[in-house]
Amino acid sequence: MERTVLPPHPGLIGSEAIAPEFIQEDKLKKFRPGFSAAWLVAPSAIWLVLFLVLPLIFIVVISFWNYSLSGMVPGFTLEHYVEYFTSSIYSRTLLTTLRYTFTTMVFCLLLAYPIAYFLALVVKTYKWQMSLFLVCMVPFWTSYLIRAIAWVPMLGRRGLLNNIMIDFGIIEKPATFLLFSEFALTMALMQLYVVLCIGPMFFSLAKIDKAIIEAARDMGASSLQIFRQIILPLSLPGVAIGMIFIFVMIMGEFATAVVVGGGKFSVVGTLINQYAATANYPRAAVNAIFLMIGMMIGVVFIMKLVDIRKQL
Amino acid sequence: MARSRWTAERKRNAWVRTIYGCYYGLFVIFIFGPMIAMFILSFNARKGGLFFPMRGFSLHWWYQLIKPSAVGDMQGAMLRSIILALIVMVITALFSTMLAMAFRKKFFGSGVLFYTIMTGIMVPGILLSLGLSQLLRVVGLSPAWWFSGLGVHVIWTLPFGFLVMMAVFNRFDASLEEAARDMGADEWTVFKEVTLPLITPGVVAAGLFGFTLSYDEFARTTLLAGAYNTLPLDISAAMSVRIRPTLFALGTASTVFSLSMIGLFLIVYTFLYRRTH
Numbered sequence: 001m002e003r004t005v006l007p008p009h010p011g012l013i014g015s016e017a018i019a020p021e022f023i024q025e026d027k028l029k030k031f032r033p034g035f036s037a038a039w040l041v042a043p044s045a046i047w048l049v050l051f052l053v054l055p056l057i058f059i060v061v062i063s064f065w066n067y068s069l070s071g072m073v074p075g076f077t078l079e080h081y082v083e084y085f086t087s088s089i090y091s092r093t094l095l096t097t098l099r100y101t102f103t104t105m106v107f108c109l110l111l112a113y114p115i116a117y118f119l120a121l122v123v124k125t126y127k128w129q130m131s132l133f134l135v136c137m138v139p140f141w142t143s144y145l146i147r148a149i150a151w152v153p154m155l156g157r158r159g160l161l162n163n164i165m166i167d168f169g170i171i172e173k174p175a176t177f178l179l180f181s182e183f184a185l186t187m188a189l190m191q192l193y194v195v196l197c198i199g200p201m202f203f204s205l206a207k208i209d210k211a212i213i214e215a216a217r218d219m220g221a222s223s224l225q226i227f228r229q230i231i232l233p234l235s236l237p238g239v240a241i242g243m244i245f246i247f248v249m250i251m252g253e254f255a256t257a258v259v260v261g262g263g264k265f266s267v268v269g270t271l272i273n274q275y276a277a278t279a280n281y282p283r284a285a286v287n288a289i290f291l292m293i294g295m296m297i298g299v300v301f302i303m304k305l306v307d308i309r310k311q312l
Numbered sequence: 313m314a315r316s317r318w319t320a321e322r323k324r325n326a327w328v329r330t331i332y333g334c335y336y337g338l339f340v341i342f343i344f345g346p347m348i349a350m351f352i353l354s355f356n357a358r359k360g361g362l363f364f365p366m367r368g369f370s371l372h373w374w375y376q377l378i379k380p381s382a383v384g385d386m387q388g389a390m391l392r393s394i395i396l397a398l399i400v401m402v403i404t405a406l407f408s409t410m411l412a413m414a415f416r417k418k419f420f421g422s423g424v425l426f427y428t429i430m431t432g433i434m435v436p437g438i439l440l441s442l443g444l445s446q447l448l449r450v451v452g453l454s455p456a457w458w459f460s461g462l463g464v465h466v467i468w469t470l471p472f473g474f475l476v477m478m479a480v481f482n483r484f485d486a487s488l489e490e491a492a493r494d495m496g497a498d499e500w501t502v503f504k505e506v507t508l509p510l511i512t513p514g515v516v517a518a519g520l521f522g523f524t525l526s527y528d529e530f531a532r533t534t535l536l537a538g539a540y541n542t543l544p545l546d547i548s549a550a551m552s553v554r555i556r557p558t559l560f561a562l563g564t565a566s567t568v569f570s571l572s573m574i575g576l577f578l579i580v581y582t583f584l585y586r587r588t589h
Contacts, residue, residue, distance in 0.1 A: 034417065034489075037417060037419035041411060043410070044410065047407070048467070051463035052431060052435070054443075056440075057443075058443045058444075059442060062446055111339070122332045136343070138571070138574070141524040141525075141528075141571075142567045143544060143563070146563035149547075149555060149563060150347045150350040151346050153362050154345070156362065158363040252437065255530055259551065269438055276438075276535060291439070
């Protein structure tokens, strides 16, 4: 708690209006208002240790254990790590995952930025801003499994998209690449996660002081200049948070890959799930660890990216 | 002259607004379109399948959903999901309020705790599922939806509730509490009479996050639900066998339930907000 420093006493009595320090310290300790932080924090801290910290540590532990068909045996072996690096399947899967995560993230940003801009700077009244924003947020509160299933009637061989394209004469035969492909996966993931980046971008755009934009316009700046030199740099923190949200969520995603990807190609999430299903937990754990490392590198990279831009 | 410039600018602004409005409309179609198509297709005729055009209108697939034998234990799964979501809601609201109150002051380890809470959003669900299920096996406990399932659900919902409560306390006027203290109220009285009435809308919002996120949670529960499935697990099991319009009906029912929870929340929230302001 910060101590308030009074200005030097201007009166006749002298400048020693503040009590001697030892008394103040004592007082602050005694009269610290509110409940004790330890009691408020304790239940959540215990919960976090039991259900978050220990499981994560345990993943690292079992990645060193021996695996046999009868189950896991405690021990210490680097076998699974060696295999991770010698077999190309794992690194290739990780790279595939990184690639489509990156593509989806970029598309999400391009799609969502104008929406956030519209909500924050074009819509004028607070009531409308909030209502239109909430409409965008509704899908976040519905089951993403069901939203993934909903893509089947859209993209299937006899799906809506194929029907429309045939009706308009764009293609003659129904395209088969629509469902169970990386295209389908990217589309579905975009629709599932785009709402996550609207929030942070909307809030950082809405925080921009309108007077700055007015001033720039009065001084003769064009709309493009205003956007590039004022709005875009000021909204970058929101963009970065949105990027981190989407990156982290899609990297660890596996259900959508099963539904829309049809199990045709594997991502790290499905790989972990497969190994867990066949009780090969050490191998699942090694994949999980490298997934986490990939995610951390990505997040650090995004944060650096924005910091560098801020400097310019 | 000045007037013509003014009208030109107004015209331009109107154009800009129209273009953005259209884009927003298309965006809303994109994020809601597939779900609406699914709702419509759930009323497809018995002969009709997963795709357009509709072969007629019927309640066949809805009947299949309600019929007890058809889809295993869907009703039971739904009931378990709702009960679990309610417990998660209460714990999330309680924990995030307590945490946010502690975070009003700096305390030892607050930085570490903050990042640990936030890790709950970051960690992929399948990882948590894997780690905890193995830990339980070694310790000799068996997973169950009301125990290990509940544990990881709270890890997922707590950060959201916590952020909501942090935002609430950021705008909180502490001088009201000071005044009550100066008049001789003890900490419990201050909390009950001053703090709680003011933060109730926030607590309800934190609870809503807890409920809806838990109700739809899938990846975290995969290896941790034990013998009895939650609804998303049942959906995933049914889906891996074959996608049938029954699933569309179930999806519609589940979404309508989620949306009505949000609607109910909005009503409660407005009521509480009006009372406190």
